[in-house]
Amino acid sequence: xxxxxxxxxxxxxxxxxxxxxxxxxxxxxxxxxxxxxxxxxxxxxxxxxxxxxxxxxxxxxxxxxxxxxxxxxxxxxxxxxxxxxxxxxxxxxxxxxxxxxxxxxxxxxxxxxxxxxxxxxxxxxxxxxxxxxxxxxxxxxxxxxxxxxxxxxxxxxxxxxxxxxxxxxxxxxxxxxxxxxxxxxxxxxxxxxxxxxxxxxxxxxxxxxxxxxxxxxxxxxxxxxxxxxxxxxxxxxxxxxxxxxxxxxxxxxxxxxxxxxxxxxxxxxxxxxxxxxxxxxxxxxxxxxxxxxxxxxxxxxxxxxxxxxxxxxxxxxxxxxxxxxxxxxxxxxxxxxxxxxxxxxxxxxxxxxxxxxxxxxxxxxxxxxxxxxxxxxxxxxxxxxxxxxxxxxxxxxxxxxxxxxxxxxxxxxxxxxxxxxxxxxxxxxxxxxxxxxxxxxxxxxxxxxxxxxxxxxxxxxxxxxxxxxxxxxxxxxxxxxxxxxxxxx
Numbered sequence: 001x002x003x004x005x006x007x008x009x010x011x012x013x014x015x016x017x018x019x020x021x022x023x024x025x026x027x028x029x030x031x032x033x034x035x036x037x038x039x040x041x042x043x044x045x046x047x048x049x050x051x052x053x054x055x056x057x058x059x060x061x062x063x064x065x066x067x068x069x070x071x072x073x074x075x076x077x078x079x080x081x082x083x084x085x086x087x088x089x090x091x092x093x094x095x096x097x098x099x100x101x102x103x104x105x106x107x108x109x110x111x112x113x114x115x116x117x118x119x120x121x122x123x124x125x126x127x128x129x130x131x132x133x134x135x136x137x138x139x140x141x142x143x144x145x146x147x148x149x150x151x152x153x154x155x156x157x158x159x160x161x162x163x164x165x166x167x168x169x170x171x172x173x174x175x176x177x178x179x180x181x182x183x184x185x186x187x188x189x190x191x192x193x194x195x196x197x198x199x200x201x202x203x204x205x206x207x208x209x210x211x212x213x214x215x216x217x218x219x220x221x222x223x224x225x226x227x228x229x230x231x232x233x234x235x236x237x238x239x240x241x242x243x244x245x246x247x248x249x250x251x252x253x254x255x256x257x258x259x260x261x262x263x264x265x266x267x268x269x270x271x272x273x274x275x276x277x278x279x280x281x282x283x284x285x286x287x288x289x290x291x292x293x294x295x296x297x298x299x300x301x302x303x304x305x306x307x308x309x310x311x312x313x314x315x316x317x318x319x320x321x322x323x324x325x326x327x328x329x330x331x332x333x334x335x336x337x338x339x340x341x342x343x344x345x346x347x348x349x350x351x352x353x354x355x356x357x358x359x360x361x362x363x364x365x366x367x368x369x370x371x372x373x374x375x376x377x378x379x380x381x382x383x384x385x386x387x388x389x390x391x392x393x394x395x396x397x398x399x400x401x402x403x404x405x406x407x408x409x410x411x412x413x414x415x416x417x418x419x420x421x422x423x424x425x426x427x428x429x430x431x432x433x434x435x436x437x438x439x440x441x442x443x444x445x446x447x448x449x450x451x452x453x454x455x456x457x458x459x460x461x462x463x464x465x466x467x468x469x470x471x472x473x474x475x476x477x478x479x480x481x482x483x484x485x486x487x488x489x
Contacts, residue, residue: 071115072296076126081118081293084109090117095182096147103178110137112295119293120145125235125269127292129285131277138273139175142237145271147180149234150210155186157229160261161213161237162254164244166191166371167378167395172239173213180211190214190222194372201225216244216253223260230261233268241272242281242425258288276425307431307441308486311456311469314448319473320410321354323446327479328408329360333387335442335488336405340390341430343411351410352390362388365395393426395433405488407434409445412455422455424462442486444470 075081084090086108087100100106109117112130119128120141130138146159163169173189180187188209193199201221207228212219222228236258244250261268270292272285277296314320324340332338342348345366352364363386365377381389384403389395393413413426434441445467447453460467470478483489 071111073115073294075119075293076291077124079122079124079126081115081122084114084117090121090148092121092144092148093183095184096144096180098182099179100144103181104140106140110140113137113141116141116295117144119295120269120271121148125149125267127270127289129241129272129277129289129292129294129296131274131296139172139239140179142239142271142273143172143176143179146211146235146237147176147183147185149269150183150185152184152210154232155208155210156232157207157210157212158232159211159235159237160219160230160233160257161211161239162216162219162244162250162257163213163239164215164250165394166215167374168239169214170375176211176213185210187211187213190218190228192218192371194370194375196372201227216250216257220253220257223257230264233261233265235269235271236261237271238273240274241285242274242277276428278425307434307443308482309431309443309445309465309467310482311445311447311467312473313469314446314473317448320446320448321351323444323473324351324355324408324410325358325360327476328406328444329388330476331479331483331489332406335483336387337381337384337403338388338406338408339395339404339433340388340408340410341413342390342392343414345392347411348390348392355390360388361386362390364390366392367394393430404434405439405441407431407441407443409443412445412447412452412459414455420451420454422459422462424459427459428463440487442483442488444482 082089087097087106092100116128116130116138119126121144130141142161146161150158161169161172163172169189169191173187176187186209188207188211190207190212191214202225204222204225204227206226207222212228219228223230238244238254238258244254258270262270270289272289277285312323314323328338328340340351340362342351345368348364348366352362355362363377363381365374369377377386377389378395380386390410407430409427409430413423413430415421415423431443434443445456447456456467470482472478480489
């Protein structure tokens with residue numbers, strides 16, 4: 001959610017369904033969208049034409065290893081990058097190595113880490129644009145990059161990570177605390193304060209922590225008030241970069257922060273990570289990063305085929321609730337945790353109320369809740385105290401929880417400005433909440449109307465992936481068979 005909402009404007013606005021309010025809500029409208037920049041064909045070609053060379057001239061294990069063939073990589077300049085087989089190959093400090101093995105429980109780099117980390121950690125520390133699917137280990141890449149660039153002896157901000165939501169910022173901060181446990185590196189989370197902990201900006205002491213992870217609005221506010229110095233920042237990370245740099249995201253704040261850091265610190269390394277990049281963002285990236293390395297996972301690798309997806313024909317709206325009660329709650333308890341995605345805040349409230357009134361245990365989180373309430377609900381879910389979480393697309397991006405094995409698209413993701421068209425990137429992010437880090441997962445897509453069926457067909461065509469249908473929405477045997485096929489029972 002945007003932190004500093006602008007007053008309603010007459011110009012056309014880009015909004016998400018999760019922004020939609022019920023009749024009694026009278027909140028500020030989302031910021032007006034900016035005019036789209038025209039993508040230069042040459043710039044787009046630069047990114048679209050990424051390829052892997054045959055590598056026949058070198059005996060080293062380079063980025064073009066056959067095992068990495070689904071990842072497109074292109075490097076800038078003469079630097080030779082050798083893929084990391086072990087974390088020791090990266091010449092990390094003993095304290096970081098200990099954090100990776102003891103605290104994180106890693107045994108070796110994932111495929112995206114093996115390719116990306118040498119690009120981040122090898123001088124001259126070039127900028128990087130990296131597209132990696134959810135659950136690939138991209139968070140480890142930029143967190144390790146930040147920790148490795150910080151000088152623990154200098155008590156000043158040296159690394160900044162910007163995230164689109166406070167939840168994602170808190171999650172990334174938790175990873176950094178865990179990974180950097182033995183380093184002595186200090187860090188803080190720069191997110192909007194709840195009412196109990198609010199401190200006026202003029203009374204806030206200057207930031208001395210070495211790593212700052214936060215949301216664009218808060219970080220921009222702190223830098224503008226001279227509370228967060230950017231003079232010594234060596235590395236700037238954008239997580240979910242497509243969301244922040246798109247016209248309807250945090251592009252303005254993000255761009256100002258990036259320019260401020262580059263102007264004040266000089267040779268700051270910029271990393272942009274995300275699961276998806278649309279054409280407008282690719283054009284933006286190609287203008288901003290002139291001499292950087294680029295990694296893109298091929299589109300077909302983003303279909304998340306390890307996650308079994310199913311269609312469920314529901315003849316009427318209430319039958320969707322019946323499926324949740326009779327099938328999802330029954331089987332969901334056996335396979336792990338479940339996230340149910342709905343379109344609007346009001347839908348989240350109504351479904352939660354309908355289930356809890358009949359004694360079903362579940363929680364609900366959406367943007368209209370107080371920040372401290374959202375934090376508590378998400379913490380309980382992450383701690384495993386609750387098994388079923390109803391949410392808007394507030395948690396569609398970057399929410400890591402290994403125990404989530406079921407995702408329910410109660411409402412299919414559709415474009416706010418054209419409800420007959422699917423939001424395929426959002427579908428990808430939702431599906432990515434399950435099957436994390438190679439675990440099993442299943443997704444049930446509820447179809448109730450002709451529009452739902454049309455949208456689902458377009459999603460299948462977009463990803464060139466056929467999604468089978470549950471034969472009978474009332475049949476326990478059919479749902480059980482689907483979950484067995486997904487490897488969950």
